[in-house]
Amino acid sequence: MPILLHKRSILPGFGLTLGFTVLYLGLLVLLPLSALVIKTLDMTWAQFWSTVTAPQVVASYKLSFGTALAAAAINVVFGLLVAWVLVRYHFYGKRFVDAMVDLPFALPTAVAGIALTSLYAPTGWIGQWLEPLGIRVVFAPLGIIVALTFISLPFVVRTVQPVLEDLGKEVEEAAASLGASRLQIFTHIILPELWPAILTGFALAFARAVGEFGSIVFISGNIPMKTEITPLLIFSKLEQFRYAEATAIGVVMLGASFILLLVINFMQRWANKRMAF
Amino acid sequence: MRETVTIARPHAKPRALTEPRWVRYTLTALALGFLALFLLIPLVAVFWEALSKGFGTYLASFHDVYAWHAIKLTLIVVAASVICNGVFGITAAWAITKFSFRGKSLLLTLIDLPFAVSPVIAGLIFVLLFGLQGVFGPWLRDHDLKMIFAVPGIVLATMFITFPFVARELIPVMQSQGTEEEEAARVLGAGGWRIFWRITLPNIKWGLLYGLILCSARAMGEFGAVSVVSGHISGRTNTLPLHIEILYNEYQFVSAFACASLLTLLALVTLVVKSLVEWHTHRIEALAEAEAFEDRPEGADSPHQPLHPHRDHP
Numbered sequence: 406m407p408i409l410l411h412k413r414s415i416l417p418g419f420g421l422t423l424g425f426t427v428l429y430l431g432l433l434v435l436l437p438l439s440a441l442v443i444k445t446l447d448m449t450w451a452q453f454w455s456t457v458t459a460p461q462v463v464a465s466y467k468l469s470f471g472t473a474l475a476a477a478a479i480n481v482v483f484g485l486l487v488a489w490v491l492v493r494y495h496f497y498g499k500r501f502v503d504a505m506v507d508l509p510f511a512l513p514t515a516v517a518g519i520a521l522t523s524l525y526a527p528t529g530w531i532g533q534w535l536e537p538l539g540i541r542v543v544f545a546p547l548g549i550i551v552a553l554t555f556i557s558l559p560f561v562v563r564t565v566q567p568v569l570e571d572l573g574k575e576v577e578e579a580a581a582s583l584g585a586s587r588l589q590i591f592t593h594i595i596l597p598e599l600w601p602a603i604l605t606g607f608a609l610a611f612a613r614a615v616g617e618f619g620s621i622v623f624i625s626g627n628i629p630m631k632t633e634i635t636p637l638l639i640f641s642k643l644e645q646f647r648y649a650e651a652t653a654i655g656v657v658m659l660g661a662s663f664i665l666l667l668v669i670n671f672m673q674r675w676a677n678k679r680m681a682f
Numbered sequence: 683m684r685e686t687v688t689i690a691r692p693h694a695k696p697r698a699l700t701e702p703r704w705v706r707y708t709l710t711a712l713a714l715g716f717l718a719l720f721l722l723i724p725l726v727a728v729f730w731e732a733l734s735k736g737f738g739t740y741l742a743s744f745h746d747v748y749a750w751h752a753i754k755l756t757l758i759v760v761a762a763s764v765i766c767n768g769v770f771g772i773t774a775a776w777a778i779t780k781f782s783f784r785g786k787s788l789l790l791t792l793i794d795l796p797f798a799v800s801p802v803i804a805g806l807i808f809v810l811l812f813g814l815q816g817v818f819g820p821w822l823r824d825h826d827l828k829m830i831f832a833v834p835g836i837v838l839a840t841m842f843i844t845f846p847f848v849a850r851e852l853i854p855v856m857q858s859q860g861t862e863e864e865e866a867a868r869v870l871g872a873g874g875w876r877i878f879w880r881i882t883l884p885n886i887k888w889g890l891l892y893g894l895i896l897c898s899a900r901a902m903g904e905f906g907a908v909s910v911v912s913g914h915i916s917g918r919t920n921t922l923p924l925h926i927e928i929l930y931n932e933y934q935f936v937s938a939f940a941c942a943s944l945l946t947l948l949a950l951v952t953l954v955v956k957s958l959v960e961w962h963t964h965r966i967e968a969l970a971e972a973e974a975f976e977d978r979p980e981g982a983d984s985p986h987q988p989l990h991p992h993r994d995h996p
Contacts, residue, residue, distance in 0.1 A: 414781050416864055417874035422777035429770045430792050433842055437807035440817050444810050483716045490713040494706055502714065504957045508721050510896070511949035513903020515923040516942040519930050520724040523731055523939075530727065531719075555720050577699055587701055609797075616800025619905030619923070623930065636802040636906065643806065643910060648815055655803045662798040669798075670791065 441659070444652040456653040461629055462638060466657075469635040472546055473614035476553035480610050481603060484561025491562070492569040509558050514619025521552050522623045544626030549634065552624045553614040560613065561606030568602040569595075601676030605669060612665045616658070728946045732939035743940035748916045752925035752941070755833065756902055759921060763841045763901040768894055771848025776882075778849075779856040780864070790853075793846050804842045805910025808835055831913030836921065839907035844900045851893030855886050892959045899952040903945055 445453065456462070490496075491503055509517065525532045525542035535542060542548045572595065580590045618636040625632040627641075635658055642651035700706070733740050743749065774793065778786060796804065810816050812829035822829060829835045863885070867877045883890075905923040912919040916928065922941055929938035 414861070415868050416780050416861060416877070417868070418776060419781050419783075422773040423781070423783065426770065426774040426777050426789070429774075429845075430789075433838070433845060434792060434795060437811050437842070440810040441803075441807050443817060483713070486709060487713045487717060490710050493700070494710055496710055496714075500957070502717060504953050505717065505721050507953055507956060508725065508949065511899045511952040512725075513905060513923050513942075513945045513949070515905045515926050516728060516903070516945050516949075517724065519926065519938060519942060520727045520731075523935070524724060524727050530723065555724065558720060574699065581699060612798045616798070616803070617906075618800065618802050618909070619903075622905075622927070636800045639800075639802050639806060640906075640910060643809060646815075648810065648813070651806060652810060655806050658800055659803055662800070662803075666791065666794065666798045 441652060441655060444649065445656050448649055448653060452649070453653050456650045457657050461633070462635075462654055464630045465633050465635040465638045468546060468549070468633065469615055472549040472553055472634070473557075473611050473617075475550045476557055476614045477607050477611040479550070479554050480557055480561045481607050484558070484606060484610075485565055485599070485603060488562045488565040488569055492566060506559050506562050509556050514556060514617065515623070517555055518552060518620035518623035521555060521620065522548075525551060525624070543624055544628065544632060546632060548624040548626075549621055549632065552620040553617055556617055556620055557610035557614045560610040561603060564602045564606035564609065565599055568599055572598055601672060605672045605676060608665060608669045608672060612662060612669065615661065615665075725946065728939055728942050731935060732943040734939075735936050739936055740940050740943075743937040746937070748920065749925060749937070749941060751917045752920045752922045753944075755836075755920065756922040758833070759837055759840050759908075760898045760901045762837045763844050764894055764898045766841055767845045767897050768848050768890075770845055771850075771852055771893055771897075772890070774849040775852035775856050775886075776878075778853055780861055793849050796843050796846055801843060801904065801906025802910055804907040805839050808839050808842070808907075808911050830911050831915065831919060833919065835911040836908050836919060839911045840901050840904050843904050843907050844897045847897040847900060848890065848893035851889045851896065852886055855889035856882070859885050888959045888962055892956055895952050895955050899949060902948060 448456075487506065491499065491506075522543055523529050525535070525548060527533065527536045527543070532542060540547070542551060576594055577590055580594050585593070616636060617634075618640070621634055621637065625634065625637070627633050627637055633641075635654060639651045639654050639658070642648075642654065701709070732743075774789075777783075778789065809830055811818060812822060812835060813819050814823065814830075816830075818829075829838070863881050864877050867881050872880070903923055904921075905927075908921055909924060909927075912921070912924055914920060914924060914928065916925075920928065922945060926938050926941045926945075929935075929941065
């Protein structure tokens with residue numbers, strides 16, 4: 406079975422570049438991942454199951470997935486809003502705002518972590534106004550949501566923005582000439598076109614938020630059963646040299662990531678198909 | 683002679699195609715408020731905290747052996763990962779965009795993997811591979827080599843996290859450019875290297891630059907994966923983000939934020955470069971479009987006519 410499809414390309418370097426790519430990925434990704442599998446196979450099923458279903462671990466899954474879901478949901482609402490405003494409206498400093506949206510991709514997570522923690526601490530700029538209202542952010546699940554919202558902020562904006570830009574005005578014009586109100590046009594014409602992009606952005610934001618570590622270390626306080634997210638649990642197991650337990654929990658997280666990756670790929674294909682019409 | 687092509691755009695939008703003014707203002711205010719709360723205020727806070735005890739104390743934060751060592755180690759890690767991942771990105775993009783082969787989508791999924799994997803797991807897999815209890819652990823110990831809790835492990839973990847960036851930037855750029863130019867060069871007798879240096883590289887240089895900048899920004903700031911493999915040995919295996927964590931936990935807030943401000947400045951530089959690259963590519967695209975328009979044969983639409991003649995809406 407030939408690897409190369411179609412007629413032979415006249416361009417050189419197929420063997421060299423594909424060979425190097427596969428070798429690089431093999432050494433950097435597949436080999437280390439296989440170590441994870443080998444380590445897991447050392448455990449019996451009973452050991453594995455009791456590790457990944459221990460109460461502290463289950464509490465961490467709930468917290469990790471719950472907060473990531475909340476952050477991704479916040480970013481769907483505000484990401485759509487920001488993309489809409491950036492594409493449809495004109496205001497002073499739009500290009501600056503547009504560039505700023507990518508800040509969470511460029512800013513190291515540890516920096517984001519200490520900045521947000523100092524802001525939302527009871528003595529911080531924002532925390533001092535929330536403390537009298539009885540709202541606790543730092544060392545509470547709410548703080549985790551704040552940090553995750555920050556780090557996953559660009560995803561929905563950046564997936565929705567190009568689709569919104571390419572959206573033809575003709576359908577809207579047709580709907581308007583037939584007497585549709587602005588709200589009807591938005592919910593019946595624009596929103597259905599945006600759904601694939603919104604869902605892709607949501608899944609990307611969620612996947613990023615579930616695995617986040619750097620910013621959460623500072624803001625969550627890492628209280629077991631209360632504010633301990635799964636990546637942090639893996640980290641503390643490693644610090645206690647309990648490698649088998651860390652690996653088992655890591656495998657569960659990796660499985661969740663793979664499923665998410667498949668869902669994202671599927672949705673992108675779906676979106677492309679829709680766009681092809 | 684180049685004449686400017688202007689496309690008529692009606693200034694006043696018909697009312698049915700936009701929202702009432704108060705809705706537009708409210709939505710804009712909400713969006714900007716959200717961005718100010720989540721992006722601008724944290725950004726200001728970093729510099730505010732760093733300079734809270736004056737500029738002298740700020741500068742004094744860098745007169746520290748450990749801080750200097752952390753900066754140097756960070757630069758080494760960035761250089762290593764940018765060079766390796768740059769070469770990988772170019773070769774992977776070449777293989778993926780210039781040829782069609784079996785398993786391409788699997789390869790693309792593999793390249794996306796670090797986006798979906800938690801940084802802690804990225805660190806964990808290298809500990810399992812090279813740690814004392816790991817697969818190669820005993821062999822490394824017998825040969826007196828150290829990967830985990832040492833610089834090579836930090837470089838590997840950072841490379842794992844950052845390898846997709848250059849490839850991910852280049853693949854769409856090279857895909858949209860197609861293979862015609864390279865094939866023409868080949869037919870005219872150019873060798874592989876010559877095609878790459880004379881045809882491909884000039885075409886992809888902006889995308890490559892942005893990919894490399896993004897890769898170095900992430901490499902500089904990587905925390906989770908590095909935290910797992912480094913062992914936090916001050917003066918030996920602490921990168922800048924880990925140094926910030928130690929300072930913060932020791933309540934040396936000014937020093938922590940001073941180091942953080944350094945990384946923040948670099949993040950802002952990344953954003954500026956990104957905007958410049960985008961602006962440049964848009965300009966090139968617009969120029970190419972305008973030229974394609976001018977090159978049309980005589981007798982076609984005169985360039986003075988707008989593309990889609992709009993009538994002013996009543």
